[in-house]
Amino acid sequence: MSDVESVSIAEIKVSNDSGILASYGLGSCIAVAMYDPLKKVGGLAHIMLPESRGTDSEETPGKFADIAVSRLVEELVRLGARRNGLRCKIAGGSKMFDIPSDNQRAANSPHTHIGARNVERVRRELERLRIPLVGEDTGGNFGRSVKFDTSTGEVEVKSIYHGLASI
């Protein structure tokens, strides 16, 4: 097992040498783990918000779902993944606090918290790009850590309240 590389908020990392990618302490953010099981190329995006609306920045390539998912696809294809051979698993999108968010985009739809909107936006993006979603551990009101083995596609999800799970 190789070293674990951390993928922090708004980052995207990819690997073609059986790397383990991890995102620690996910709350409303989503970890999008994508891989080509045949070519053994995989990558992880740590997405924070659903829509960029013109505020995208190169410094934070993984920040917005509407841009980060296709950016991750492009990086994987560049590393040798087959565009039509990609699979995806996602984790995160929880609601950590009961007080309503002050975020303007969240406030536009007061009945849906930002974590749920992140999940919804990532799903929509995957459908548009025709990438099958083969595993998911999302929602709830607790934090998660994710470890992604890019060579097997296995995603291990850990939380304080619900222990370990594999998706």
Add this chain to the structure above:
Amino acid sequence: MAWDGTSRKLSPKQMDALGEAGNIGAGNASIALSQMVGKKVRLSAPKASLLPLASVSGLAGGPEVNVAGVYMRIKGDCPGSILLLLEKEGALSLADGMITPGMSGADDMAVRRSALEETGSILSGAYLNSLGELTGLFFKPSVPGFAMDMAGAILEHVLVDVAEFEDHVLVVETDFKISGQLIRGHLVLFPDLGTLGAILERLGVPFE
């Protein structure tokens, strides 16, 4: 509305002024906490820093550290957020110290939770009051939100409020310790960068 990246151009003088404002706020907050728990409270010198989003989840010693977080959004002249983080064990003993023995349901997590929410409210209120007196600006904290979980998950929630348009966040951090007890806390002010100009102007260090 979009911030043009000026966030990285805060001068050392401006950072010092923000740290000093934090010092006055934290001093007042520590007096309030000390009165509440009847013990001495020791503070570190507050530090202002500009962090890339990727490093925010490490603010409380690592994204997986189990903490109690009391979060308030700040409205008024200069919006922002304020977050109190306490290591889980310390948080529980702080709460138990505040609860009168024999109080109905004293072992109930809900009672501990409201004791900690109250702590967060009082600390943040004292901090923001002195910041308000210093700057002549109006800061109004929201009702507190509470979570006990991984620090990273709690900090992500704050980022959604303060860093929608930014790729950096400004944090003014203070560590405090209650003497005689193993209670360590971390109080973090996150001014929204888009309206920071007003605070800096009142502190005598405006943007050029």
